[in-house]
Amino acid sequence: MGTTPGQRAWSQSPQAAEQRRLASQQAAxxxxxxxxxxxxxxxxxxxxxxxxxxxxxxxxxxxxxxxxADWHKVQMPGRGAPIAKLERKLRKIALRRAEQAARVAEMTPEERVRYEAWQRTHKPGTPAEREQRRRDRALATAFNTPPAAPAPDSEQEKLAVEIAELRKCKAALEELRREQEITGEDSINDR
Incomplete structure (x- = not known):
């Protein structure tokens, strides 16, 4: 795709030169x-x-x-960026990961334990996402722990004793009724 003779003539004209000068002044x-x-x-x-x-x-x-929200994410070159820029970015990422792996490999066992504990507790994300994860952990803990036995209440104990006495009375009354039914049937048969 080349330029046409008309386009070349326009680009070399004084009007085009004046437009370029004005555009340069506006940009400055x-x-x-x-x-x-x-x-x-x-x-x-x-x-x-x-x-x-x-x-x-x-x-x-x-x-x-x-x-x-993107502070912790690797920023890649934008659309239309040269391939060389993308390749440099990928090499830089690989180098950074290799350096980090080397640092982790050189850690003592105690440092490694502290490092892994920190990695588990410090996940990246926005403050809202981190707060939501904290709330989810607290809810999961509360949901998975069995409820504690309620403290004994003196009024509940009194009611339980009264209920037990009433059940005994009920059982005694039912026994008495059964005896009357049996004796009532016998008296009918005796006549």
């Missing part, structure tokens, strides 16, 4: 009007003159640092 004015990075340059200890991003820093001084 927008850059000058943009809020500056709040960092200090290491080279000459002067304020950084690059335009700042949302957090007040330029891309060189931490403006593209992940934040919010």
């Amino acid at each position: 004015a927008a850059r000058a009007a943009a809020p500056k990075c709040g960092a200090t340059r290491k080279s000459d200890r002067q304020p950084c003159e690059n335009p700042g991003l949302e957090n007040g820093r330029c891309r060189l001084h931490g403006g593209v640092t992940p934040r919010g």
Whole structure:
């Protein structure tokens, strides 16, 4: 896909040159009007003159640092990024994981136990997700522990004694009724 002769003629015309000059001036004015990075340059200890991003820093001084829910996630190059950039990122991730594995391998058994305990208790996620996991653990513990036997209540004990006495009375009355039925039948048969 090349340019047509008409396109080449336009790009070399004075009108195109004037448009390029105006666009360059507008871009320079927008850059000058943009809020500056709040960092200090290491080279000459002067304020950084690059335009700042949302957090007040330029891309060189931490403006593209992940934040919010993605602070703990590896940030991959965006769509349309060169393949070389993706390959560098993948090599960097592999190198970081290898260094971490080497550090873990060099740990003493006591350090390894502490490290693994910390890894179990400090899972990544947003504060809300971590709080929800804490609540879920507390609920699971409460659900899996059997309820404690209720403390004896003096009123309940009195009621239990009264119920036992009433049952004895009921049993005695039923026995008396049965005896009367038997004796009543015998008296009818005797006539």
